[in-house]
Amino acid sequence: MKKVIRLVKRNFIATIDTAFLIWQIFFPLLYLFIAGYAYASIIEGVELADKKIEYPAFIASGIIGLNIMNSSVTAGSMIWNDKRTGMFEQILMLPFTRMDYVMSNIITIIIIGIISAGIVIFASIPTVFNGIEISLSSIQFLLLAILLGSIFFGSIAIIASIKFKSNEGFQTMLNTTFIFFAFVSTTFYPAEGAPEPLSIAFHINPLTYVVNIIRAGLFNSIYDFLYIEIIILTIISIITFTVATRLLVRLNV
Amino acid sequence: MSCISVNALSKSYGSFKVLDSISFDVDYGKVFGFLGPNGAGKTTTIKILTTLIKPTEGNAKILGYDLLKDEQKIRSRIGIVQQKISLENNLSVLKSLELYGMLWNVQKRIREEKIEEVLDVFGLREIKNSKTEELSIGQRRRLQVAREFIHDMDLLFLDEPTVGMDPNARRILLDYIKKKVSDGLTVFFTTHIMEEAEYLCDEIAIINKGRIVTIDSPQSLRKRYGSIKMVELRLKEPFDRNVLNYDGIEIDNNIVRIVSDNAEEMLAEIVRRLHDNGIYIESLHVDSPTLEEIFLSIIDERYEKGN
Ligand SMILES: Nc1ncnc2c1ncn2[C@@H]1O[C@H](COP(=O)(O)OP(=O)(O)OP(=O)(O)O)[C@@H](O)[C@H]1O
Ligand SMILES: [Mg+2]
Numbered sequence: 001m002k003k004v005i006r007l008v009k010r011n012f013i014a015t016i017d018t019a020f021l022i023w024q025i026f027f028p029l030l031y032l033f034i035a036g037y038a039y040a041s042i043i044e045g046v047e048l049a050d051k052k053i054e055y056p057a058f059i060a061s062g063i064i065g066l067n068i069m070n071s072s073v074t075a076g077s078m079i080w081n082d083k084r085t086g087m088f089e090q091i092l093m094l095p096f097t098r099m100d101y102v103m104s105n106i107i108t109i110i111i112i113g114i115i116s117a118g119i120v121i122f123a124s125i126p127t128v129f130n131g132i133e134i135s136l137s138s139i140q141f142l143l144l145a146i147l148l149g150s151i152f153f154g155s156i157a158i159i160a161s162i163k164f165k166s167n168e169g170f171q172t173m174l175n176t177t178f179i180f181f182a183f184v185s186t187t188f189y190p191a192e193g194a195p196e197p198l199s200i201a202f203h204i205n206p207l208t209y210v211v212n213i214i215r216a217g218l219f220n221s222i223y224d225f226l227y228i229e230i231i232i233l234t235i236i237s238i239i240t241f242t243v244a245t246r247l248l249v250r251l252n253v
Numbered sequence: 254m255s256c257i258s259v260n261a262l263s264k265s266y267g268s269f270k271v272l273d274s275i276s277f278d279v280d281y282g283k284v285f286g287f288l289g290p291n292g293a294g295k296t297t298t299i300k301i302l303t304t305l306i307k308p309t310e311g312n313a314k315i316l317g318y319d320l321l322k323d324e325q326k327i328r329s330r331i332g333i334v335q336q337k338i339s340l341e342n343n344l345s346v347l348k349s350l351e352l353y354g355m356l357w358n359v360q361k362r363i364r365e366e367k368i369e370e371v372l373d374v375f376g377l378r379e380i381k382n383s384k385t386e387e388l389s390i391g392q393r394r395r396l397q398v399a400r401e402f403i404h405d406m407d408l409l410f411l412d413e414p415t416v417g418m419d420p421n422a423r424r425i426l427l428d429y430i431k432k433k434v435s436d437g438l439t440v441f442f443t444t445h446i447m448e449e450a451e452y453l454c455d456e457i458a459i460i461n462k463g464r465i466v467t468i469d470s471p472q473s474l475r476k477r478y479g480s481i482k483m484v485e486l487r488l489k490e491p492f493d494r495n496v497l498n499y500d501g502i503e504i505d506n507n508i509v510r511i512v513s514d515n516a517e518e519m520l521a522e523i524v525r526r527l528h529d530n531g532i533y534i535e536s537l538h539v540d541s542p543t544l545e546e547i548f549l550s551i552i553d554e555r556y557e558k559g560n
Contacts, residue, residue: 006355006356007356008354010341010356013344013348013352014343015341015342016343017343081342085339085340085341086335086337086338086339087339087340089305089335089339090335091356092305093304093305093331093333093335094356094357095325095328095357096328097325199389219393227519252306253300253305253306
C-alpha cells in the first residue's frame with residue numbers, strides 16, 4: 001500500500017496537469033450556478049422519493065456525480081502521459097507491480113472526486129442546499145458513490161487509453177461518450193418526467209446510479225430500489241476494473 | 254554463483270525471432286559489455302532481464318532470483334537507464350531527482366546527500382532549476398543517468414547511456430561507473446562506441462540477429478580475431494617485385510604491406526628474403542586492429558554465412 005501511496009504522490013506532483021486539475025474542480029461550480037439558477041425559473045421543484053427539492057439543489061447533487069465521471073478521464077490521461085514521457089516503462093521496471101500502478105491511478109481520481117465533491121457541497125450549503133442536513137449517513141452514501149463511480153469510470157478511461165492509438169482519439173471518444181452519459185442520466189432531470197424509452201435508457205447508464213446514490217444520501221431520501229442500484233453499480237465496477245487491470249497487465253511495452 | 258545467469262532465452266514477436274536461445278553469465282563486480290548492430294536484440298535482452306517483458310522461452314537468474322518468479326525482488330535491487338529518454342514532464346532537474354528518490358523510497362536525508370553528489374558528478378548543478386523539457390539532449394541523458402545513482406542497487410543496466418553526451422561527460426560517466434564497480438556494483442552495458450567498451454568492460458558479448466556470436470574479454474578478442482592485422486615495411490629503395498612473390502602482399506614502389514591472418518609468420522619469411530637479396534628496411538610499422546575492426550569482421554563473417 002505504501003508503494004501505491006508513493007505513486008499517488010507522484011501523480012499529483014508530476015503527472016497531472018495543474019491547470020487541468022483546477023479547471024476540473026472549479027468548472028462544475030460555474031455550471032452549477034449558471035444552469036442551476038437559469039433553469040430554476042422554468043423547472044419548479046423535483047419530486048424525490050418522499051421529498052420535493054428545488055431544482056438548483058437537484059442539479060448541484062447531479063453535478064457531483066458528473067464531476068466524478070469527468071475527473072476519471074484523468075486516469076487515462078495519466079497513462080498516456082506516462083507512455084509519452086517514457087515513465088510508464090521506467091515505473092514498470094521499478095519495484096512496483098502493474099496492479100500498484102492501476103490502483104494509484106484509481107486512488108488519484110477518487111481523491112480528485114472527493115475534493116471536487118467537497119467544493120461543490122461547500123459552495124452549495126449556504127446557497128442551493130439551504131436547509132439540508134449533512135449526516136454521517138449522507139457522507140457514507142456520498143463516499144460510496146465517489147468510490148464506485150471513480151472505479152467504474154476510471155476503469156473505462158484506462159481501457160480506452162489502452163485501446164486507442166492516439167491521445168486525441170482517446171480524448172475525443174471519451175468526451176463524446178461522457179456527454180452522452182451525462183444527458184441520458186438523471187444528472188440534469190429526473191427519470192420520472194422523461195418518456196418511457198428514455199427513462200429506461202437512464203437506467204442502463206451507470207452515471208444515473210452514481211447520481212441517485214449521491215442524492216439519496218444528501219437529501220436523506222432512501223427508496224427500495226436504491227440498494228439494487230448500489231449492487232448493480234458495484235458489480236459493473238468490479239467487472240470493468242478487472243478488465244482494465246487485465247488489459248494493463250497484458251499490455252506490451 | 255553469477256550475478257546474471259542467462260539460460261537459453263528466446264523472444265519472438267509473432268513469427269519473428271528477436272532473441273534466439275541466448276545464454277551467458279556475468280560475475281559479480283564486473284562490467285559486461287553487450288555489443289551488436291542495430292536491431293540485434295540488445296534492448297530486448299535488457300527489457301527481459303529487468304522484468305519489463307517476459308521471454309517466450311528460457312529463463313535466467315538475476316542476483317540469485319528467478320527471473321519469472323521473483324520479479325519484485327529483482328526490481329528492488331537493480332537500476333536501469335533505458336535507451337529511450339524517460340523523464341517526468343514539467344519538473345525542474347532538482348524536483349525530478351527528488352521525485353525519483355521518493356519513488357525509490359530513499360530516506361530523505363540520504364536522498365538529499367545523494368542528490369548533492371550527482372548534481373556535481375554529472376554537471377547538473379547549474380541547471381538544477383531548469384525544467385526537464387528545456388534541457389538539451391545530452392543534459393537529459395545526464396539527468397536520466399544521474400537519478401539512477403540516488404538509490405541503492407547491486408546491478409545496473411545501462412542501455413547506450415552515453416548517446417548524446419559530449420566527450421567530457423562521457424569520460425566522467427565511465428570513470429564514475431568504474432568507481433562504483435570497484436565498490437562492488439555489477440554493470441550490464443550496451444554501446445556502439447568500441448573505445449568505451451574497451452575502456453570499461455571486463456567481458457564483451459557480441460550479439461547479431463538475436464544470437465550471441467562470441468563472448469570474451471577485450472584482450473582475448475584481440476588475440477583471437479586479429480593476431481596482427483597489417484604490417485607495413487618501408488624499404489631503402491625500390492626493388493624487383495619478383496623477390497617477394499607471395500599472396501597477401503601489396504607492393505607500392507618501396508613500400509610493402511602484408512595484410513593477412515598470419516602476418517606474423519609472413520613477416521619473418523619476408524624479412525629473411527629481403528636480407529638474402531641485400532635489400533634494406535628503413536622502417537617497420539605494425540597496425541593492430543581496433544575492437545571496432547574486430548567487431549566489424551565478426552559481424553561481417555556472420556552476415557556472409559547467413560546469406
Ligand atoms: N514490440 C515489438 N514488436 C515487434 N518487434 C519488436 C518489438 N520490439 C523490438 N522488436 C524488434 O526486435 C529487434 C531487436 O530490437 P532491439 O531494440 O532489441 O535492438 P537493439 O539491439 O537494441 O538495437 P539498437 O542498437 O538499434 O538499439 C528489432 O528488429 C525490432 O524491430
Ligand atoms: Mg537498443
